[in-house]
Amino acid sequence: MSSFASSISKVFYGTFIHSVSIKEIEYVPNGLLFVDTHGRIAKIARNVPKDQFQGALDGVEEYKVVLLNDDQFVIPGFVDSHIHAPQFAYCGNGHDIPLLDWLDTLTFPHEAKFKDASYARRVYTKAVARSLRNGTTSACWFATIHLDATKELVKVIEEQGQRAYVGKVNMNQNSPDFLKETTQSSVADTRAFIEYVNAINDAQGFDTKPLVTPIITPRFAISCTSDLLTELGKLAVEFDIPVQSHLCENLKEIEFTKSLFPNSTDYTSVYADHGLLTHRSIMAHCVHMKDEELQLMKDRGAGVSHCASSNFNIKSGLANVRKMVDMDLKVGLGTDVAGGFSSSILDAFRMARTCSIARSPADSLLVPELFYLATVGGARVMELEDTIGNFVVGKEFDAILVNTAAKHSPLDVFEHDTICTKFEKYLFVGDDRNNEKVYVQGKEVRLPDV
Ligand code: GUN
Ligand code: FE
Structure with missing residues (x-):
């Protein structure tokens, strides 16, 4: 066996579809994609005729070869740049309540239950399984303020094999007594959490990027004092981790924030003033941003998680993503369960499109742009654009094997369909039943029942 063949763990033959730029989706029919034993894309060959691909396999054993049929294609895994794991417990409930009341009446009482780590494990097992089934290979998770429960989320993610940023939430003001930390305990538990994840990663001795990364997670400025925000900014620097x-x-949230931080120019500046707005920062929503705030985000290299479903659901508003994209701000899509009712990035994609059309039909976001946001855009927001997001030699293979003719498929295919129309049908009609296999870092993830 050649040394190339022995370094290969998997080869796919069939159609690959991915974003090569924000304007362009590339379709690779009759492609051969080789994944190495580290989970990286080792080689891609385009337009290899059906009767010739065997010859191109160069000694790779047969059991490593995945042959796709004409109803199947492989796309990059989706990136969910904003999602709350504890909120799966009440996902689908309470959407007629605006943000601040929604937090008080639904979210905070539910999140208080995560004091119990075994309850957390039950909810988190479902949350991660559902996210993976929906084809999310990378996710930015909010947990709760509870250290033990947040460690439990890390364990569940490690067991199920998703790539993830995981944050222990910080809250030391404007929060109910049953869900409030002191500044000291909040900082100490955050440090303990980061050290816990780092120790797991050190023990595994990765030769690629660790799959789970701790992320600094002040819930929002309202729930953190200036002292706490400052300490969290220092931790982000000390450990070189994202935020x-x-x-x-929401408009009321913005007014309240301004009253709490009168020395900052605006809401975005509150994070900037506390060392929390950097190229590693991911800010969810950004619905009501002044031009200066968008520019500040851009200047700092910070990314936006666009959560259209949530913004409709709890009636926050329509974010101007066209403007963000045109100024080359980093933008990804977020499901924001349970502000959003769906943990599927396909739904986030559809909602983002609806939002964009509702704002301005003439210059609404086009399908290639939205698919880019769901994959490469999310990777950029996570500062992982050199690692994931599309099929480029050297990147890691995070992918979904889509079967448009799967059992119970919600979409129908006919003789007139091409691979392009099948892909488009999947984007608009498909769901997890079409996600036949999901791969993270080259390994097939076992999709647990939910
Ligand atoms: N702002 C502060 N906390 C939350 C939350 O849990 N969900 C949403 N959508 N917005 C928030
Ligand atoms: Fe959120």
């Missing part, structure tokens, strides 16, 4: 939070989601 996630909520920003300019």
